[in-house]
Amino acid sequence: MAPRRRFMTILVVLYVLSLPIISAASYLILRHYSVQSAYERGQLYLTIIESVRHYVEKELRPTLYKELPGRFVLEGMSRSYVSGRVALEVNNSYEGFRYQTAQLINPRNPDNLADPFEAGIIQRLSKNPDAPEWRGNTKTSAGDFCVIARRGKPYSAPCLKCHGAPANAPDELVRRYGPEAGFNMPKDSVVSAAFVYIPISTHLAVAKQEVLAFIGLYTVFFGIMFIYINRRSSDLYDRIETHSRNAERVSADLAELTSTMESMVAERTLGMLSLTVADKIRNPTSIIGGTCRHVLEHDRENMPESLRSSLELIVEEAAELEKIVKDFETLVRSRKSHFVYEDINVVINKLMPMLEGEARKLDIELTFDHSEGPVYLNLEQNLFRNAMHHLVMNAIEATPEGGSVTVSTSVKDNHAEIVVKDTGHGLETVGNEKIFEPFQSTKELSYGLGLPLVKQIVSEHMGEIEAHTPPEGGAEFIIRLPLRWERAL
Numbered sequence: 001m002a003p004r005r006r007f008m009t010i011l012v013v014l015y016v017l018s019l020p021i022i023s024a025a026s027y028l029i030l031r032h033y034s035v036q037s038a039y040e041r042g043q044l045y046l047t048i049i050e051s052v053r054h055y056v057e058k059e060l061r062p063t064l065y066k067e068l069p070g071r072f073v074l075e076g077m078s079r080s081y082v083s084g085r086v087a088l089e090v091n092n093s094y095e096g097f098r099y100q101t102a103q104l105i106n107p108r109n110p111d112n113l114a115d116p117f118e119a120g121i122i123q124r125l126s127k128n129p130d131a132p133e134w135r136g137n138t139k140t141s142a143g144d145f146c147v148i149a150r151r152g153k154p155y156s157a158p159c160l161k162c163h164g165a166p167a168n169a170p171d172e173l174v175r176r177y178g179p180e181a182g183f184n185m186p187k188d189s190v191v192s193a194a195f196v197y198i199p200i201s202t203h204l205a206v207a208k209q210e211v212l213a214f215i216g217l218y219t220v221f222f223g224i225m226f227i228y229i230n231r232r233s234s235d236l237y238d239r240i241e242t243h244s245r246n247a248e249r250v251s252a253d254l255a256e257l258t259s260t261m262e263s264m265v266a267e268r269t270l271g272m273l274s275l276t277v278a279d280k281i282r283n284p285t286s287i288i289g290g291t292c293r294h295v296l297e298h299d300r301e302n303m304p305e306s307l308r309s310s311l312e313l314i315v316e317e318a319a320e321l322e323k324i325v326k327d328f329e330t331l332v333r334s335r336k337s338h339f340v341y342e343d344i345n346v347v348i349n350k351l352m353p354m355l356e357g358e359a360r361k362l363d364i365e366l367t368f369d370h371s372e373g374p375v376y377l378n379l380e381q382n383l384f385r386n387a388m389h390h391l392v393m394n395a396i397e398a399t400p401e402g403g404s405v406t407v408s409t410s411v412k413d414n415h416a417e418i419v420v421k422d423t424g425h426g427l428e429t430v431g432n433e434k435i436f437e438p439f440q441s442t443k444e445l446s447y448g449l450g451l452p453l454v455k456q457i458v459s460e461h462m463g464e465i466e467a468h469t470p471p472e473g474g475a476e477f478i479i480r481l482p483l484r485w486e487r488a489l
Contacts, residue, residue, distance in 0.1 A: 031207055043148065046150060049086065049194065134148070149194065154189055159185075163184075224313050224317060339461075344418070347388075358393065371410050383461075387458065411483070414484070415483060426474060
């Protein structure tokens with residue numbers, strides 16, 4: 001196949017392969033931020049409602065009982081009634097938002113009877129006391145929603161005054177709702193949950209439109225470049241052919257990085273990978289734009305008008321694509337982490353049940369040897385949990401059946417020291433220093449980005465990480481984090 005035709009074929013294949021990958025990655029990132037924003041608004045919404053309920057229970061109701069002995073004023077003494085009225089105002093002010101206290105059995109308001117979706121969530125929350133909240137997505141006839149559900153309080157003795165036997169309830173309640181609705185609730189049982197529905201259909205539609213606009217721009221850019229290269233001399237084809245091979249490698253990198261992004265939970269980690277994608281796009285764009293500018297500067301007077309116009313258009317489109325990449329980087333870098341002063345033993349201990357389950361599947365003993373007392377330091381919990389999860393899972397996967405993995409914490413020289421040690425084959429294959437560099441891995445299906453991300457997270461905590469193979473074998477990773485950050489930092 002002639003070089004010119006071969007290059008045309010490579011260019012078409014590059015476009016076909018890279019377009020769906022880049023489009024999918026862009027949509028996933030935009031969707032992630034839309035959903036995260038919806039959850040943050042939902043949390044604020046639920047916090048407001050819970051604050052109202054707390055105020056009614058702890059302050060308003062006792063005051064009314066004192067001022068109006070023997071009476072029950074529903075509008076001031078019922079947590080559900082007052083919070084429902086507040087939620088109604090919010091629902092009316094923000095289109096699509098919906099708050100509801102859904103109940104499995106005999107609700108006081110028939111509209112609050114849980115539907116099958118809500119009933120399943122309530123039952124899940126009642127069976128798992130360690131998880132007071134559930135969050136997820138659902139699709140209804142009204143569109144797509146992010147949903148947050150918080151478990152309701154069990155019916156204790158004070159609650160049964162209004163929800164127990166009708167004969168013992170305030171007369172105002174019986175007259176208003178009758179002797180059946182909301183009464184005879186089982187004591188100490190959880191049969192309700194507070195649900196908030198946040199619409200995300202509009203945000204997802206905007207994300208799709210932005211991705212479609214990018215696809216159009218990407219297609220125009222490749223089309224113009226195809227026409228230009230098809231008219232250029234063979235010498236220029238040889239020069240661009242070299243750049244095309246680089247672009248083809250970029251396409252493979254995009255596929256690898258996109259697959260890695262789908263496995264990331266921490267928001268900063270996702271942002272780091274997104275910046276890598278943007279950097280991979282910028283390089284070939286800059287090369288192509290620079291090549292075209294070089295040709296214009298040296299051969300402008302000797303080339304046909306149509307060719308000069310095409311080159312100028314390619315330069316403009318390349319500059320526009322570089323601007324898009326720069327704006328994309330700015331968006332990703334704008335996300336901020338939140339550091340909180342926490343006990344590192346508590347954070348790691350919460351991870352252990354899940355990790356122990358994975359270890360048991362491989363017949364590996366996992367132990368946590370924590371320090372005698374608490375070890376407090378500044379942590380971004382989500383990032384640190386992800387780093388520890390990856391480090392321990394690496395140790396588990398590197399340990400043969402019947403081996404062991406130990407996680408320990410201690411305090412040395414004003415630093416918290418976390419050690420992850422396994423009885424695997426050690427680090428000789430890759431090298432102790434190179435394992436923290438991107439794309440260094442001994443696993444067949446690994447992209448070699450996990451440990452570099454762990455190192456990045458440790459660095460953001462003002463700490464350091466090292467790895468070595470102890471004399472007795474296996475691998476040992478040591479993380480050192482300062483107990484106090486210096487003022488200069």
